[in-house]
Amino acid sequence: MGKYCFGIDVGGTSIKCGFFTAEGELLEKWEIPTRTENQGENILPDIAKSIEKKMEEKAISKEQVTGVGIGVPGPVNKNGEIPTAVNLNWGYKHISKEMEELTGLPSKAGNDANVAALGEAWKGGAAGCANVILATLGTGVGGGIIVDGKIVAGAHGAGGEIGHANVKHDETDSCNCGNKGCLEQMASATGIVRLAKKALAASDQESALRAAGDKLSAKKVFDAYKAGDALAAEIVEEFGDYLGGALATFATVVDPDVILIGGGVSRAGQPLVDVVEKYYKKYAFTPCKETPIRLAELGNDAGIYGSAKLVVE
Numbered sequence: 418m419g420k421y422c423f424g425i426d427v428g429g430t431s432i433k434c435g436f437f438t439a440e441g442e443l444l445e446k447w448e449i450p451t452r453t454e455n456q457g458e459n460i461l462p463d464i465a466k467s468i469e470k471k472m473e474e475k476a477i478s479k480e481q482v483t484g485v486g487i488g489v490p491g492p493v494n495k496n497g498e499i500p501t502a503v504n505l506n507w508g509y510k511h512i513s514k515e516m517e518e519l520t521g522l523p524s525k526a527g528n529d530a531n532v533a534a535l536g537e538a539w540k541g542g543a544a545g546c547a548n549v550i551l552a553t554l555g556t557g558v559g560g561g562i563i564v565d566g567k568i569v570a571g572a573h574g575a576g577g578e579i580g581h582a583n584v585k586h587d588e589t590d591s592c593n594c595g596n597k598g599c600l601e602q603m604a605s606a607t608g609i610v611r612l613a614k615k616a617l618a619a620s621d622q623e624s625a626l627r628a629a630g631d632k633l634s635a636k637k638v639f640d641a642y643k644a645g646d647a648l649a650a651e652i653v654e655e656f657g658d659y660l661g662g663a664l665a666t667f668a669t670v671v672d673p674d675v676i677l678i679g680g681g682v683s684r685a686g687q688p689l690v691d692v693v694e695k696y697y698k699k700y701a702f703t704p705c706k707e708t709p710i711r712l713a714e715l716g717n718d719a720g721i722y723g724s725a726k727l728v729v730e
Contacts, residue, residue: 419483422728423468423522424536426529426720427451427489429504432464435721436471439483439729441540445471446721457505461512465519484523484728485516488532488720492574497526499574525727529720531568531577533713534561536723537677541715546674550667551713552579552660554682557593558601558608561723562671567730569671579667580605584659603659606682609635613652624648639685653692661696668697668705679713686712 497513558580588598
């Protein structure tokens with residue numbers, strides 16, 4: 418087995434690259450721009466060139482490299498194929514096969530949120546745990562599920578897409594996915610703003626949030642909540658009810674060692690965990706009630722760690 422590996426996390430604007438030892442020590446990280454023009458035809462060749470350059474710089478041979486792992490935004494099946502990745506302008510692509518042809522190195526691919534969960538289970542907030550649920554709260558709600566140390570990708574690569582669990586059956590607004598009432602509409606950064614706007618419109622209660630106007634954000638909601646704002650508390654409790662309830666449902670399926678919350682919204686810290694935990698415990702099946710809920714620890718590096726782990730199993 419090689420001594421080194423590469424972990425790549427492909428985003429819509431930039432590609433994060435990590436150079437690791439096979440034991441999971443991050444030796445160096447860098448970024449290159451994501452060139453999405455012409456159906457994203459340059460993305461994989463750009464990554465291959467960047468890896469080759471790094472190998473030259475470090476004077477390492479292909480024999481010393483275990484492989485290249487890649488996380489991408491979209492549903493990836495166990496063969497490393499993706500039907501489409503909207504943010505990258507990709508249609509169908511056999512990512513791992515193309516990457517192997519470009520670099521001459523073994524390659525594996527996975528969904529970005531799934532590999533982030535794998536990274537957290539390897540070297541982050543769930544280090545040493547075999548069964549993990551990760552919820553990432555950003556512009557949307559992503560998720561990753563690890564069972565017995567392996568990513569649950571499912572038949573269509575849609576395993577762990579927890580943001581599209583239906584949590585509000587009578588919702589009339591549509592989610593980006595086309596359905597109505599998804600967790601993403603309630604627990605993402607944009608979802609929290611949506612809840613806040615509805616609460617502000619339905620109440621004439623005094624609140625610091627009224628002054629925010631168009632600048633209303635999830636961070637402002639949580640800052641007001643921490644400062645004791647009563648309306649912000651109602652919004653945060655509603656968010657906690659949706660997310661805590663959904664996590665309790667997922668826990669009956671996975672029975673995780675730990676549940677992690679990551680993504681930009683998780684910067685609200687322990688007060689966010691506390692409100693989610695309150696509702697999780699209310700709804701959880703008895704054997705799962707004491708499952709710890711923690712903040713993810715690797716931040717933006719979770720994807721490169723998890724991608725690297727794909728090729729050192």
